Ligand code: HEM
């Protein structure tokens with residue numbers, strides 16, 4: 001603390017770009033550039049998607065008038081777009097960190113990047129122009145019943161988006177797993193030597209363990225999506241074949257639940273790898289607690305998704321109970337172990353509080369708070385009241401916006417700072433953190449408050465029965481504007497560093 005009150009700026013230390021790497025000089029330069037391109041793409045789309053959120057809240061606040069079609073086009077694009085950009089940013093960041101230990105494929109990452117761009121264009125066209133506006137979860141059988149709101153080509157564009165992104169991201173996931181497997185056996189990557197043998201700690205970094213757990217689950221999630229798309233196609237193309245609605249709902253929520261959780265884990269993996277360096281504590285090793293926690297997550301994250309189907313009375317009762325138990329358990333190991341590790345690093349050492357370390361720390365706390373709110377909602381008796389109220393977007397916006405988004409913003413800033421070598425203005429960093437945090441929690445608290453007061457989610461305009469929802473939305477708008485201001489300042493600071501890094505490279 002003393003040091004930071006005297007110093008107002010600080011030179012970035014090498015936290016991400018350390019010497020340790022498997023790449024040759026030229027490969028490394030290309031990898032660094034591609035990572036920056038991935039991060040910048042996600043960050044450039046971020047404010048646009050925030051503005052869609054602002055417009056939706058504006059409609060709910062009865063300040064803006066828009067057609068329901070436009071509201072749902074915004075909602076569908078916002079939801080899928082946000083989940084998508086933070087997934088790719090997380091994967092890109094994880095890939096760079098992986099290259100310390102193993103060799104992810106540069107060519108493949110490039111190919112995935114172009115495929116992703118095509119997918120993004122298809123999504124924008126399908127929603128904004130084609131008005132394919134089913135919400136992110138395109139719940140069966142809605143996509144097959146356009147009711148003159150959208151044309152068949154829009155359905156086609158949407159499923160093309162899903163297929164292209166799905167195939168590309170599956171390949172990306174497989175490549176990271178291949179890279180890990182070429183150095184570590186599965187048992188070592190999952191730290192089973194620590195878990196089941198008398199080995200005290202493993203030299204396999206926790207990040208490798210967390211990524212292995214995440215990538216395996218992601219692969220299972222993408223597989224569910226492939227089956228889902230094939231089943232939709234089968235029904236659309238053949239005459240007489242109809243799908244089992246319960247199966248379709250299980251598939252889509254398994255996919256969605258896993259993808260969202262894995263995105264969070266990607267951020268958490270970065271924190272495990274980098275946060276100790278901010279605290280000047282070297283690196284974490286994989287001890288028994290960490291090994292046990294993440295192995296438990298591998299099982300539980302795949303079972304917890306049943307909490308999305310509590311309202312489906314035809315779902316077998318046993319699975320509903322399993323959903324509640326798994327949802328309770330999944331939050332314990334990974335969450336508690338991570339929080340304890342982060343807290344002890346933050347307070348038991350010489351932590352330098354700068355924008356990236358602050359955002360990492362707050363991100364883990366946001367993950368925990370959102371997770372707690374999720375556990376509340378995954379309790380069956382509570383879910384009877386909270387299902388499809390604004391409590392649901394409240395909790396997932398918490399662990400996204402104030403969780404993994406904070407972590408990745410921290411990562412990207414540190415990365416750009418190191419590439420450019422530009423000093424960080426500590427005071428600005430604190431103000432920016434405060435702006436983002438106050439904005440985020442203000443915005444979120446209005447979702448929570450509205451949810452607890454029975455305001456349903458996904459209403460473009462609130463009917464008289466829940467007119468109180470409009471007032472909460474009005475308050476939320478003030479906070480969204482704070483976030484937007486913070487994001488713009490962040491992007492300015494980030495962008496300046498990127499430009500500096502590139503002009504420095506060219507001479
Ligand atoms: C300041 C930032 C943000 C604002 C203002 C915002 C606003 C909104 C609003 C108003 C809704 C509709 C809520 C409803 O009535 O159901 C929504 C839905 C959603 N948002 Fe955000 N959001 C923000 C950030 C994020 C982030 C970072 C994510 C990350 C993944 C995200 C993902 C979603 C998803 C998945 C939905 C649900 C879409 C659906 O129901 O199909 N949002 N958001």
Ligand SMILES: [Cu+2]
Pocket residue numbers: 257304305307308
């Ligand atoms: Cu879930």
